[in-house]
Amino acid sequence: MTLPGGLSRLATGLQPASSQRSRRGVSATIAIGGGIVAFIAIVGLLSLVWTPYDPGGIDPTSRLQLSSSAHWLGTDKFGRDVLSLLMAGSRTTLVVGIVAVGVAALIGVPLGIMSAMTTRWWGEAVMRANDLLLAFPALLLAIMLTAVHGQGVVTAMVAIGIASIPSFARVVRSGAIGVMKTEYVLAARAAGRRPLAIAFRHVLPNVTSLIIVQASVSFAIAVLAEAALSYLGLGAPPGTPSWGRMLQEGQELLFVAPRLEVFPGIAIALAVLGLNLLGDGLRDRFDPRLRDRR
Amino acid sequence: MTREFRRQRTSLFTPAPVVHALRGVSLDIAPGERFGIVGESGCGKSTLLRIIAGLDQPTSGVVEVDGVDIARLPERRLGFLREKLQLVFQDPMSSLDPRMKVRDIIAEPLVAQGKRDTLPRVLELLEAVGLQPEAADRYPHQFSGGQRQRISIARALAPDPQILVADEPVSALDVSVRAQVLNLIAELVDRLSLTLVFVSHDLSVVRHVCDRVAVMSRGEVVEIGATEQIYDAPQHPYSRQLVAAAPRLRAALAGRTAADLAADTLAAKERP
């Protein structure tokens, strides 16, 4: 017998009483993901005040050393301490991620809400422009921006931020369309609320959870993008510690000193993994509650 | 002072495949009247209600409230209507913003009018709908369906409206709570001398609440008249069907089975 939807609805209808309590606690996914992200953030902050060696300190006498008690992760071809570089690099990664996500959210969220709230032609136009941007390779955008503004962390952040706008706009728009269909928005209109007040008081608070999830996912993408740009020489300039730059600089010695590639690679993978776990965990945490409210 | 709604030849077109949600609907509602609109899903009653409330615009036609045609007014010039006319919705879950406290929900129409210090009025309204003052600082999900509908009614009454429009306000409620909410609406309408526009799919609910009723089918008003008259002697085939198909406890206990219901419904449709 086919019993799909009706049953699952009945079954889920029964669940809140039982599983809400367990959901209120922090899931393992959030704990692990959040732990990794927090660890990287703490290391980044620590590197502001202390690193084992000066991350920019070139020391020709101790080039390409293996792991030792003096240099835990060894040194690179300029004799710089790899651990210190990794620690300082996490700072660049975090700053780039935060600013890029900030830029994307600041522009993408209002665009998404606006296009959901209007029935006029320009709402549709905004979304089509959004699609266009989505189809445009982010790397190409970064190359263009670099060509215009020159290489640098700021250029990289802006490029990654602009490339992340569409995903925010889309997610927020679909959530906002759902909110706009509810009777409480209708009630607010009937109460005489202006569109701007409806956007701030009703739509935005009810799509916040979507924004948080999207932010953690976009952050992960930004970390990867920063590494890729720096690797291509379009991101952090020489002298600025960055995981992507470390990859680039270690590349020519891949067969001589593979650890120069492995350590930053692990760092990038760990950061992306942590952020993705956090995003998934948050999504699982928010979604059932959203469903219960409808 | 007179107040009336006049609606003529209202038809709503949505783009692409043209859907005639309403065709040539005309009706007048006198001040102080309790007016019911009955019909089944998709008959256009919700569209009509939204147009009356200024939340939607007719493709053609006139909607006059107190002599002002609201059909062509832009939203920012509907302020007078927002003070005069308020709505109660069907779903007590989705009609209250889950992220807002009850005091903010009820105060919303007041805040929209630029009023400050709304708390005394909110507490007064909570009392009027039979809720404790503590309710003000709680969130909607902490209330049962019936209590949420009381909150919704309190919000509607906040700007001291003259017209209350209720869209299926009890169809999502438990039977044991439905009677309470119907009584509350009736009491408030009496006490505040409101004009009530009450939309429902259930003729027996409308019969209890309203003096006059319009029966709608496929975007048209097929019959309009005193509630008792339509309930006891429906003229239009569709009204007859609606009356015949509704199961009634007393008739059922007197031996009216599902087969009788079905036979009567079909007979009502076919009788010339």
Next chain:
Amino acid sequence: MSTPTTTPGYAGSPPPSPDRPAAPADVLRIDGLHVQVGDLELLTDVDLTVRRGERVGLIGESGSGKSLTALSIMGLLPESLEARGSIAVTGVGGRHTQVVGAAERELAAMRGRDVTMVFQEPMTALNPTMRVGDQVAEVMRIHHTVPDRRAAGARAVELLDKVGLPDPAEAARAYPHQLSGGQRQRVVVAIALANDPALLICDEPTTALDVTVQALVLDLIVRGVEARDAGMLFITHDLAVVASVCERVLVMYGGRVVEAGPVHDVFTTPRHRYTRGLIGASDLDLTRPDGRLYTIQGSVPSAGRFPAGCVFRNRCIHATVECESVPPWEGPGPEDGFACFHPVVVRS
């Protein structure tokens, strides 16, 4: 049949009777059913019997446990919920299933064959990506009640004709979204009746339908059940619908059966205070001297918030200290009686 477990400490509940075997005519016999999640009791001591050819109504508001009872019978409780007691199903050809504790394979053989179900929402009960004719045929193929594919297809069209779909051959090729709500529910009924089940469970089958369509679908369900001499358990919140369809009725509140009896008796001379209140509140033709409706005070508590003892006592104006303990079941048997310390009138 496995021995039903009993719960000590439930004063007043009649002990389940493992020694009393299901009579041959019983398609369904529930004895002392408890369902709980953690420490939270959602169903308490439910007794319920449906015989062949009998139409039994189960009335209740949200949170009364009526839908949970239906899911228990189908063996479809979510895993987090734990059932105790006995649910004995005597299916087609006398095949016996003890649902509580049964293996999934055993339950799968029962569902769709011995016991079938009509849900409230006809849209979500059908697979949107499958033609409705195939969905009707599928349930017969699963249980091998037809010899082959071709026969299943032909029988599906025949069933769609029987449930009153115009042009059944054409309808069989339609997808659910191409049908109206009433037509979809007819398809769901066709699926439920396809294997000539011994018991049909209807959970608010017409609540989502328009009233004119409801009358026709109710008639269809009753005729389908009568033609097969099947038992029917009809779950709804609508008293008038139950009175039009059923012979016997059970009233549930707070996860307990509070009153049971023949429909006419229960609705004309209710004994439990809740039943009385429910009938008063749902009768819109009956008003108080001031023109208002009769009401029950308060609102239905959410699951787990019902008071101990009599579940209705926090809304009952007749409640006394006595009601803090569970009222015993009074009456000749589980099919006729009530659980109230202060009944309206006791029939002689």
